[in-house]
Amino acid sequence: MAAKRRLSPDDPSSFSRPSECRVNALDLVWDIDFIKSIINGTAYLDVEKSSPSVDRLILDTRKLDIHRVFCRESGNNLLYDVDETVDIFGSKLEVKLPTDEKLKLTIGIDYSTSRESEALQWLSPEQTAGKRQPYLYSQCQAIHARSVVPCQDSPAVKFPYTAKVTVPKEVIALMSACRNGYSISRSDNSKKVFFFKQPIPIPSYLIAIVVGDLESRCVSSFLSFSFF
Numbered sequence: 437m438a439a440k441r442r443l444s445p446d447d448p449s450s451f452s453r454p455s456e457c458r459v460n461a462l463d464l465v466w467d468i469d470f471i472k473s474i475i476n477g478t479a480y481l482d483v484e485k486s487s488p489s490v491d492r493l494i495l496d497t498r499k500l501d502i503h504r505v506f507c508r509e510s511g512n513n514l515l516y517d518v519d520e521t522v523d524i525f526g527s528k529l530e531v532k533l534p535t536d537e538k539l540k541l542t543i544g545i546d547y548s549t550s551r552e553s554e555a556l557q558w559l560s561p562e563q564t565a566g567k568r569q570p571y572l573y574s575q576c577q578a579i580h581a582r583s584v585v586p587c588q589d590s591p592a593v594k595f596p597y598t599a600k601v602t603v604p605k606e607v608i609a610l611m612s613a614c615r616n617g618y619s620i621s622r623s624d625n626s627k628k629v630f631f632f633k634q635p636i637p638i639p640s641y642l643i644a645i646v647v648g649d650l651e652s653r654c655v656s657s658f659l660s661f662s663f664f
Contacts, residue, residue, distance in 0.1 A: 460482045464585065488537050501549075602627050
């Protein structure tokens, strides 16, 4: 199917056009909602246009509710359009960019995932070993990252990422990134906020998250395992 219907010149399974405008870094601000089984948040994408005349950023999405797109530097809202769904590949999100001499800018996207996200699996407390807390884990391979975050969902595009993840205080969050501590939420003391940083550029399918009643056990002076 992908071979017959090329979504873009660079990748038959991605709408994105990184040769026009490429994502260089990603900053995620997520709030995990176990009641609705969705993630609410904002994705900040550092992008770079190949030339001043480039007037669009094309991203992959699937079953995402896009609430707002804006320029982080100016705060101005940007026009955008979400195309119809194409088979298993989702929908193209096309963002209108300012045509000026500035090649680098940061695009903010306020959005929510859906309960039908292919990448996210939600378990009730009864479905876990401990029976105490709900559990969330992700699986973004091969093209499911687009159901978690608007992105250039192609292995040809690699980027570092950071994340701030808000969860109920009874659970722990881990990601495919180094954890830089956590704190109690200033706006809601029933929640914790975890901070992550992945300095190594990775493709979108390696973005991963797990949230649950996790514990860790040290097996040596330099290695520990987490489990639930």
